[in-house]
Structure formats: structure tokens, C-alpha cells
Amino acid sequence: MKRSFIVIMSLLLVIALLITGCVPKGGDEVKEPTDTPSTDSSATPPSESKKEAKILRTNNGSEPGSLDPALAQGTHESWVLDHTFEGLMKIDPDLKVVPGMAEEYMISDDSLTYTFTLRDDIKWSNGDSVTAHDFEFAWKRALDPELASDYAHQLYYIKGGEAYNTGEGTVDDVLVKALDDKTLEVTLEAPTAYFLELTAFYTLYPVNKKVVESDPDWAKNASTHVSNGPFTLTEWEHNATIKIRKNENYYDSASVKLDGVDFDIIDDENTTWQKYEGGDYDFLTPLPQAVVAQMKDNNNPELIIGAEVGTYYYNLNSKVKPFNNIKVRRGLSMTLDRQTIVDKIAQGGQIAAEGVVPFGLPDENGKEYRDAVGKLVEYNVEEGKKLFLEGLAEEGMKIEDFKNIVILYNTSEAHKKIAQAAQEMWRVNLGIEIQLENVDFQVKLDREKAGDYHISRAGWIGDYMDPITFIELWESNSSFNDAKYNSPEYDQLVKIAKTSPDPNERFDAMRKAEQIVMEDMPIVPVYFYTQPYAQKSYVTGVYKPLVNYPKLTYADINK
Incomplete structure (x- = not known):
């Protein structure tokens, strides 16, 4: 797209400015080339002051279920939210956790009370000031049991948070409080080393209290959506496109080079790759696995293998026969050839899974957590x-009974190929015939929550840099425990890991918990993620945190 700029000056001054490279910037809204620009009643000749808007074009693989931070639950939502909202803290291009909406913070000597002081110059996209009251409102709203946020547990670290969310306490018991417009005080249940990083996670983003209270449907459409990040939602054609544009009210807008990002919503990776090759996209993730392999073989400089802390796995619904039987679950895991999957199918530098917690997370001594746990899965046909x-x-069943068992996966060529590989491995190694079913990502998520599946493809990207972000998934009351796993011993270890102030005790608890869940095998880990993506040579400034999709906030286009 192109942008016309109105220059309220004499023709000679315009020419002088252009010669020196000083082109005045227009208003907030990016116009199509056919739009008639105006900032006042004077008109600028079409041949003058036209400038191409920097709109990065890419794809978001699935329709978001919600663009309300409290209700989002996957990367198909968080990738947009991470560019339209900002928390108290954020992850910067150096991959450090730094102040975002907060200007500074203080932590009490007992590491239980955090006092955040907000910046003076922070505003919502509608011009309202972002206040500490918005944060208090947003966090208590996410904990409200009536809202039914799947990620409410991320606020259980706040004293009184779990009690309120589970109906055993009241909202007044939740110790997050705006002391004034600029000061937020938070008291935790127990010292939490990663709490600052957690405030950069999307469930803890603020929402505009006034907007949400006046319109319960505020997040369903671009016309009513209000955010506080570097970009704002300007268009959402459901199941088709999402457009975000630079938020001039953002305190660091001077560092934001893009005028906006256009996301298609297409779930077919081959189609999106063709659009990238054809010049319709400037950036693309995910990529077809065959394309990744070919780009690697050709040393294509547009391929970037992004590091990621994540695990690809299959849920086994333990409430459905025969997956209630530990021997059946272990048998399926032991006959899956993970190395062949990563070498011949995934082909993106992934690592065959050795447990549920991937490489890349530090232990209590700052060393690799995975090393001390060891390999907890094996291939033994x-x-x-x-x-x-x-x-x-x-269970009184026969091999023939598996003909009605289905692997559920969300529509994706990559997921399809991996499911086909698992289907064939289990056919050859166990003599069973399993069916495959693909559905939209949000449909898959909904069916998992309802327990309406046998085996389902799943994946988890860490929410922050601590192993508990994986270990807590299979706690019996976890909203993400789609395998319906239940182990009191495991639950107790998770509780210790979440509440102990002693790093040695909490990491020992996590190691023991991972050993238990890998003995019971309610899920079948397949591989540890990487995130390959394609980026045109003229795109710069993209960075990839280990726990996020690539960040486009400070990207630039220089054609």
C-alpha cells in the first residue's frame, strides 16, 4: 500500500525537504493509494509526497477464538495479542525481561510483595490513560470464575487468586490493588522467581476497565477493540484477515518502524508458502516441512530456524478405553520412532523428545534442566x-477394536504427515489400524476440553523460562490437562514446585514429577520444537524469544 502525505508548505519548501530526505509524516490512519488524503483544505498534487506505507504481510494459521487477553489460549491468538497489548514487563530485542507499561518496580525483602510504578505517558489506543486500576481490574476479571478463563491459573501465584477462582474465596481476597493511578501492589502466595517474566504473558495484559464494563463484546470486532500495545486492531474479517496498524498512542511509537501488519487467516501451509514465493508475504511461519528441508539443503538465507522452548505430543484420553490402561499408553509410546519423525518428516532441526520438558530451561544452578533429568522415553518395539x-x-479388547480409534489433529500439512507417520508406525509395530481426523484448530481445542477424542495432536510452548510451565500441565485440576490425568502424588509435587521458597526443593520436586508422568504416560511426547520461518531479505528487526512467536514490533521494511 502507498501513503499520501499532505505538505502545508510552498512548493519550493516541499522540494527542499525532499532533497534533504525530510518527508513530513501524515496522520494515524494508513490509506490505500486510491484514498484521497487531506489534513486540511489544501490539496497536494498526486505526483508529490506519495510514500509507500510499511505494511508487513504474513499469515496467522487459524482464526482466533478470542482477542481478549483473558480468554485467549493459543498462539493463533497470542501472536496478535503480543503486538496489540503490553504488560507490566516485556521481552526486548536482547531477549531480556525489561519494564513495559511499568517504569520501575520494587520487591520486598521476603520476595512476596511487588510494587509497580507505571509510566507517565501510557495510553490506550482510544486515548484513555492506562492506569493501575486497569491492571487490577484485568487480573481480577481473569480470575472471575464466571469468565471461565482457561489461563486463570497463571494468576494463582497472587495471594487469594486460586481461592477466588475456585469458589473458595472472594474477589476482595485477591491481593492485587491499585494504590493510585500509577501504583500497583501485588502480594504473592509464595516467592515466585519468574513472576516478573509472567507479567509479560498475555493473560496478565491489562484491559481498559471503562471499555470492558460498558461493552461485554468489546473484543469481538475491530471497531470496538481497544488495546495498549505498539499496534492496534483496525480490521478483523473473521476467518479471512486481521489488520493491525501502528498505535500512535504507544509510548515507544518512535521506535516502531512499521505502519502495520496484515495477517491472512489460512490454515493450508502449501497455499501460504506459494503466496510467500509469489511475493504476497514478507514473512511466514510455519512452513511446509518439505520446504524447510529444501531451504536447508540450499542454504537459503531467507530460512531462519528460530529457537523455541516447546514440546510436540499426543494426548491419550485416559477416560476412554483402552487409554485408561497404563500398559496400553506405554506400549504406544515405546513403539513410536521419534528419531525418524524428526529426521525424515519434521526436518526443521527438532530434537526427539526425551520427556515433557524441552531443552533450554535453566535449573536451580543455572544449568540445563534436561541434563539432570535424563532421557525418560525409549523406542523399544x-x-x-x-x-x-x-x-x-x-481391558477385554482386541487389536481389531482399534479400527474405530481416531487421531485428532488441527488442519495442517505438517500435523497430517506426522499423524500419518504415527499411524503407520503403530500399524507396523502393533498391528493396529487407526483413523485420522483433521479439524479447525479452535474446534480441536474445544473437543479436547470436552474430552471428545481418543488421541489428539497437541503442542505446548512455554509461557515463561521455568520448567513448571510444562510440569503443571498435567496437574489434575489444570485446565490444560486434556489427557484427564490424575495422580495425587504428582499433584503434591507440583504444589511443592509452585510454592517452595527453596530452589533445590522445588527443582527436585519437578524432576520427580516428570519421572512420574513419563512412567504413567498420559501423553506421548514426540519432539522438542524449533520454529523455522521465512523472512525476505528486505525485512529487518524481527527477533525470536524462546517462549514467543517471532516479534514484529521493531521490524522494518527496506526495499
């Missing part, structure tokens, strides 16, 4: 088949 057949017999 003979033992796996023995266990599988024993488990089937215990």
Missing part, C-alpha cells in the same frame, strides 16, 4: 508390543 497386548487383554 518388542517391549512396547508386549505391554500393549497385555493392556488390551486387561
